[in-house]
Amino acid sequence: MVADMLAGLVPGGVYAALAVCIVLMYQMLGVVNLALSAMGALAACMSLLSVRWLGLSPGPSTVLAVLCGALIGVILGLLMVRYFLEASVELRTTVTIAMLVGLIAVGDRILNGATYNFPNLFSGPSVEIFGTGVPIGSLIEVVVAILLAVGVQVFLRTTHLGAQLRAMSERPITAGLLGIRVRTLTVAVWAFAGVIATIAVMVVLPTSTTSFPPLAYLVVYALGAALLGLMRNMVVAAVGGVLIGMLESIVQPSGIGRYTDAVPFVVIVFVMVWWRRRDVWSEAR
Amino acid sequence: MSIPTRPRRAILRTLAAAGAAAVVLAAAACASSSSSGGASGGTASGGSKAPIKVAQISTLSGGYPFGDVVPGTAAYFKLINSQGGIDGHLIQFQSGDDKGTASTAGELARLYVLQDHVVAMVGNTSLADCNTNANFYTANSIAVIGGGTEPVCFSQANWDPVNAGPYYGKVVQWQYTFNVLKPTAVCEIEQNDPTSIPYYNQLRAWFESQNPGVAAKFKEITYTNDATQNPTPAVAHAKALGCDLVELSTVAPNMVAFVKAAKAVGLDATFITLGSGYDTSVPGTLGALADPGALGPKDKGVFVGAELAAVNSTNPQVQLMVNTFKADNVAADFWSEIGWVSAATFVDALKAGASQYDITTAKGVLEALQHMSPYTSGFAANAMDFGSASSHPGNRGSQMLLIKNGAWVVAPGQNDGDYDVVKGLLPAAGS
Numbered sequence: 001m002v003a004d005m006l007a008g009l010v011p012g013g014v015y016a017a018l019a020v021c022i023v024l025m026y027q028m029l030g031v032v033n034l035a036l037s038a039m040g041a042l043a044a045c046m047s048l049l050s051v052r053w054l055g056l057s058p059g060p061s062t063v064l065a066v067l068c069g070a071l072i073g074v075i076l077g078l079l080m081v082r083y084f085l086e087a088s089v090e091l092r093t094t095v096t097i098a099m100l101v102g103l104i105a106v107g108d109r110i111l112n113g114a115t116y117n118f119p120n121l122f123s124g125p126s127v128e129i130f131g132t133g134v135p136i137g138s139l140i141e142v143v144v145a146i147l148l149a150v151g152v153q154v155f156l157r158t159t160h161l162g163a164q165l166r167a168m169s170e171r172p173i174t175a176g177l178l179g180i181r182v183r184t185l186t187v188a189v190w191a192f193a194g195v196i197a198t199i200a201v202m203v204v205l206p207t208s209t210t211s212f213p214p215l216a217y218l219v220v221y222a223l224g225a226a227l228l229g230l231m232r233n234m235v236v237a238a239v240g241g242v243l244i245g246m247l248e249s250i251v252q253p254s255g256i257g258r259y260t261d262a263v264p265f266v267v268i269v270f271v272m273v274w275w276r277r278r279d280v281w282s283e284a285r
Numbered sequence: 286m287s288i289p290t291r292p293r294r295a296i297l298r299t300l301a302a303a304g305a306a307a308v309v310l311a312a313a314a315c316a317s318s319s320s321s322g323g324a325s326g327g328t329a330s331g332g333s334k335a336p337i338k339v340a341q342i343s344t345l346s347g348g349y350p351f352g353d354v355v356p357g358t359a360a361y362f363k364l365i366n367s368q369g370g371i372d373g374h375l376i377q378f379q380s381g382d383d384k385g386t387a388s389t390a391g392e393l394a395r396l397y398v399l400q401d402h403v404v405a406m407v408g409n410t411s412l413a414d415c416n417t418n419a420n421f422y423t424a425n426s427i428a429v430i431g432g433g434t435e436p437v438c439f440s441q442a443n444w445d446p447v448n449a450g451p452y453y454g455k456v457v458q459w460q461y462t463f464n465v466l467k468p469t470a471v472c473e474i475e476q477n478d479p480t481s482i483p484y485y486n487q488l489r490a491w492f493e494s495q496n497p498g499v500a501a502k503f504k505e506i507t508y509t510n511d512a513t514q515n516p517t518p519a520v521a522h523a524k525a526l527g528c529d530l531v532e533l534s535t536v537a538p539n540m541v542a543f544v545k546a547a548k549a550v551g552l553d554a555t556f557i558t559l560g561s562g563y564d565t566s567v568p569g570t571l572g573a574l575a576d577p578g579a580l581g582p583k584d585k586g587v588f589v590g591a592e593l594a595a596v597n598s599t600n601p602q603v604q605l606m607v608n609t610f611k612a613d614n615v616a617a618d619f620w621s622e623i624g625w626v627s628a629a630t631f632v633d634a635l636k637a638g639a640s641q642y643d644i645t646t647a648k649g650v651l652e653a654l655q656h657m658s659p660y661t662s663g664f665a666a667n668a669m670d671f672g673s674a675s676s677h678p679g680n681r682g683s684q685m686l687l688i689k690n691g692a693w694v695v696a697p698g699q700n701d702g703d704y705d706v707v708k709g710l711l712p713a714a715g716s
Contacts, residue, residue: 010515113350114352117569132521249518252522257508
């Protein structure tokens with residue numbers, strides 16, 4: 001059981017980092033970005049291509065991938081501010097599905113079902129904990145994801161820019177009239193999310209499949225984690241990501257292992273039912 | 286520590302939208318991974334006689350892509366067309382990606398058969414075709430020669446797999462595992478495919494009954510091999526159970542992921558998988574990690590049961606394929622081999638039957654195949670024979686390969702061109 005739980009740190013770290021970005025984008029931009037992990041996966045593909053075509057070593061290719069992640073974020077962010085700045089949250093979220101489909105179509109063509117050696121950010125030895133090797137990159141990712149959650153929340157609460165972002169999320173038109181650069185900040189948040197998603201995916205890539213669709217659907221697990229934080233609390237979302245990774249890891253070798261894919265769905269349903277329990281009881285009375 | 290911003294009602298409304306989006310996402314998971322759902326890949330351009338229209342439905346995108354099967358098939362038809370076709374009939378070939386979904390597989394089959402009037406399906410290698418279209422093919426006298434990815438593909442009157450697949454191939458894999466590799470503890474991580482699970486259980490029970498002592502060595506049998514899941518939990522569990530051999534049924538990218546994850550968690554074990562893992566890019570991708578002993582003293586290497594010939598075989602028929610692929614810029618691997626051998630079997634049967642049957646009609650093609658003489662392809666353990674029975678004898682063997690010094694080589698206990706074949710009588714697939 002302990003070994004299974006520790007193995008869950010590998011996917012858990014990715015879910016945590018992605019969940020923080022989901023909450024951030026939802027709170028700041030009013031969009032549930034279902035294309036988040038696809039953005040990161042496509043940028044990670046660029047690292048592969050840079051190694052192949054330009055002969056770059058792992059370090060520079062990783063930097064290039066992160067820059068690509070930011071660029072993808074900028075492009076998608078510009079699309080959002082150009083066409084959907086004043087659209088409803090539901091519509092913006094639906095637009096990200098179209099983005100997801102488009103990114104998968106491109107990414108699937110790049111990877112094309114073959115095998116690849118992606119640059120490894122942390123190629124050092126694994127850390128042995130209770131007899132199980134845990135990749136050092138996954139441990140770092142878990143810690144960084146939680147620190148990121150804390151840092152972003154502190155940033156939003158205590159800095160002038162954070163206040164501007166919060167104002168923008170609440171009343172974008174009013175914020176714009178007050179001189180806040182809504183469009184620039186929106187694109188910046190998309191770029192930031194692209195960077196984080198790229199790093200998150202690249203950490204898990206050395207020990208995961210290189211088929212594109214599974215990488216793009218990492219966001220489903222992260223969405224479950226974001227809901228644990230009720231789409232508000234990034235720290236809980238990050239911890240939730242780690243817990244979902246561990247839960248997935250415990251379920252997988254068990255008798256119900258073939259239903260592991262249902263883990264995020266169960267979490268989502270449980271959270272929504274728990275959250276609405278008072279409303280349900282009120283109506284019943 | 287939360288940010289007091291968006292109101293609760295708005296969040297709830299968004300969550301409802303997100304829930305709906307998740308449903309769409311699930312659909313998108315299937316529908317989004319390809320842009321080539323329609324017909325494509327024509328190879329013939331006219332001729333004095335009516336063309337022979339054939340099509341292929343394969344899974345080319347998603348978690349389990351079998352991408353090279355289309356160019357492998359097209360390359361053979363191109364070669365035949367350049368020689369004048371079959372009895373003067375050129376072959377028109379088109380293909381479509383079913384994305385592993387039953388709805389698309391069914392849609393494509395009807396498109397090709399009812400609208401485009403193809404006379405046979407050649408090279409089909411799909412996660413959905415066997416299950417979805419069996420009755421449709423029978424009702425329309427459409428013969429299928431392709432790659433069987435599920436046991437159920439091996440028990441249909443009109444569907445003839447050229448590979449040993451998760452049927453004969455699985456048994457050969459077990460024979461080699463227990464007779465040659467002799468592990469003390471085996472963890473089997475099978476494909477998470479509900480259609481195949483009951484049959485796998487039945488097949489294993491049969492094998493265990495034929496080989497006393499084997500049952501105790503299976504320490505773990507799970508059906509969790511899913512491309513959407515990270516392999517780390519599975520290999521960590523295998524380590525905790527003390528397994529020194531891990532059996533997989535998966536495609537090359539996933540097999541590579543399992544081996545890398547094994548290294549990360551410190552699992553010292555041998556890996557063996559079906560021919561689906563036979564990809565020439567694997568040795569280069571794994572590098573030194575693939576060499577025997579790389580994971581520890583119990584690691585005897587990374588093995589595959591190559592259900593068709595090794596691409597470096599000296600067999601002239603194999604060399605013809607490799608050279609043709611090179612000229613056409615097609616990767617030579619298990620999937621392109623399936624396409625090539627399927628097409629070669631089809632062409633051989635039609636050449637022989639052209640004088641007796643109308644090979645431009647589905648019924649004529651089916652009859653030509655049913656009455657064909659066994660075709661020795663040079664790629665399989667036995668001659669290919671479609672026949673007229675309710676299922677087909679198919680390819681009953683596999684050749685074990687091992688990665689050594691950066692290349693696939695014939696595994697210990699095997700000889701180039703020799704195949705291990707299934708010993709004994711298997712239970713009928715899907716029964």
